[in-house]
Amino acid sequence: MTAKLRIVIAPDSFKGTTTAVDAAAALAAGWHAARPGDEVVLAPMADGGEGTIDTIAGSVPGALRMPERVLGPVGCGHNGLVDAEWLLLPATSPGEGPTGVVELAAASGITHLDSLSPMAAHSYGFGQLIARALEGGAHRLLLAIGGSASTDGGTGALAALGARFLDDNGGAVAPGGAGLGDIVRADLSALTSLPPGGAVVLGDVTNPLFGEKGAAAVFGPQKGATPAQVAELDAGLRRLSTVVSADPETPGAGAAGGTGFALLAWGASMTPGAVAVAEAIGLADSIRSADVVITGEGRFDDQSSDGKVPSRVLALADEGGAVAMLVAGRVDADTHGFAASVSLSDLAGSADEALADPLRWLQVAGERLAGAL
Incomplete structure (x- = not known):
C-alpha cells in the first residue's frame, strides 16, 4: 500500500x-x-509582481479586496481612469492594526496600455491606491511594485501622496518620464506620512536607479523607449536623485522605473518580494x-x-x-x-x-x- x-x-x-x-x-x-x-x-x-494580491488574498483568511477607481498609467483628470483594488489583511497579533497590500500593476501596470508610452506613462494611480489604503485604516503597507508601465522615478506616486515636483519657474513638471529632466526642486512638505507600522517594498529586481544597469537602460526598452529616450530618461533619473534624499545605488532603487527609489525616499524599506509573500501566506508553516x-x-x-x-x-x-x-x-x-x-x-x-x-x-x-x- x-x-x-x-x-x-x-x-x-x-x-x-x-x-x-x-x-x-x-x-x-x-x-x-x-x-x-x-x-x-x-x-x-508571487515575488511582488502582477498577481501578488490574488496570491495573498487566496491564502489569508479574512482578507478583503477593496475596489477603487484611480488614474491608469496615462491620462489625467477624469480621463484614463481604471478599476483597481488593494487588499486589507486582518491584524495577526494583539496591538497591531491591519495590513494593506497595494500592487502597482493594478493601477499603473503595463497591461493597462493599449500601446506603450515610455515618456508619458506615470505611477500616479499607484500613489492614489496607497492613499486609499491609508484612509482605509492600514496600519502597515506591503507595496508590490512589479509590472510597471512607466519610468517616472516614482514621482507620480509621490505626487498622489502630496509631493510636488517643480521646474525653474516654480510650476509643476509634466507627468511621466518626460518631466524628469525639468525638475529643479522637490517640495515634500505636504507628503503623507508613513503608516505607524511602516511600509515594505516587495521588489523582484536589484537594479540601481540610473546607469548601465539602471531603470532606464535595462527596463526602458521593454516599455517602448528608443535609445534616445533611454538616454533622456536616464538623465532625468539622475536629475531626480539630486533633489530627493535617497541612495540611488540601493539595490532595487531602479525597480518599477525608479518607483523603488521614490518609496525609499518616502521612508519605506525594501525586501525580496518572494520572502515577504511567503511570510504573508504562512508558507513556512505549510x-x-x-x-x-x-x-x-x-x-x-x-x-x-x-x-x-x-x-x-x-x-x-x-x-x-x-x-x-x-x-x-x-x-x-x-x-x-x-x-x-x-x-x-x-x-x-x-x-x-x-x-x-x-x-x-x-x-x-x-x-x-x-x-x-
Whole structure:
C-alpha cells in the first residue's frame, strides 16, 4: 500500500501564459492523477509582481479586496481612469492594526496600455491606491511594485501622496518620464506620512536607479523607449536623485522605473518580494508539515537564485525537511537542490507548443513529478 503524502504546490506565475493560482491547480490535477490518495495543498506564490494580491488574498483568511477607481498609467483628470483594488489583511497579533497590500500593476501596470508610452506613462494611480489604503485604516503597507508601465522615478506616486515636483519657474513638471529632466526642486512638505507600522517594498529586481544597469537602460526598452529616450530618461533619473534624499545605488532603487527609489525616499524599506509573500501566506508553516514541495516559474535561469520564488521555496523546503521539485517553462540553469525538475518546453516538444497550452503541460508535469517519487 502506497503511503499517503502531503504535497505543497507553490509556483510563481508563468509570466505571459498563466497565473500562479491556475498553475498550482493544474499541477495538483496532474499529481492527483498519478497519486489520488495524497493530500495536496495549494499555495500559489508571487515575488511582488502582477498577481501578488490574488496570491495573498487566496491564502489569508479574512482578507478583503477593496475596489477603487484611480488614474491608469496615462491620462489625467477624469480621463484614463481604471478599476483597481488593494487588499486589507486582518491584524495577526494583539496591538497591531491591519495590513494593506497595494500592487502597482493594478493601477499603473503595463497591461493597462493599449500601446506603450515610455515618456508619458506615470505611477500616479499607484500613489492614489496607497492613499486609499491609508484612509482605509492600514496600519502597515506591503507595496508590490512589479509590472510597471512607466519610468517616472516614482514621482507620480509621490505626487498622489502630496509631493510636488517643480521646474525653474516654480510650476509643476509634466507627468511621466518626460518631466524628469525639468525638475529643479522637490517640495515634500505636504507628503503623507508613513503608516505607524511602516511600509515594505516587495521588489523582484536589484537594479540601481540610473546607469548601465539602471531603470532606464535595462527596463526602458521593454516599455517602448528608443535609445534616445533611454538616454533622456536616464538623465532625468539622475536629475531626480539630486533633489530627493535617497541612495540611488540601493539595490532595487531602479525597480518599477525608479518607483523603488521614490518609496525609499518616502521612508519605506525594501525586501525580496518572494520572502515577504511567503511570510504573508504562512508558507513556512505549510511546508514544515509537507513531504514534497513543488515550485516553478516561466523560465528558470541564473537569476532564479537571486530572490525569486523558486529559490525562496527551495530554502523553506530545506529548512522544513521536505523534498523540493521544480517545474518551469524553460530550464536554463543548474537545478541543484531540487530532487526532480521538469521543463514544459521539453515535455511539449518545443517552447511554442508549451506556450500554446500551458495548463495542459503543467498537468502533465505534475503527473510526471509524482511518478518521479
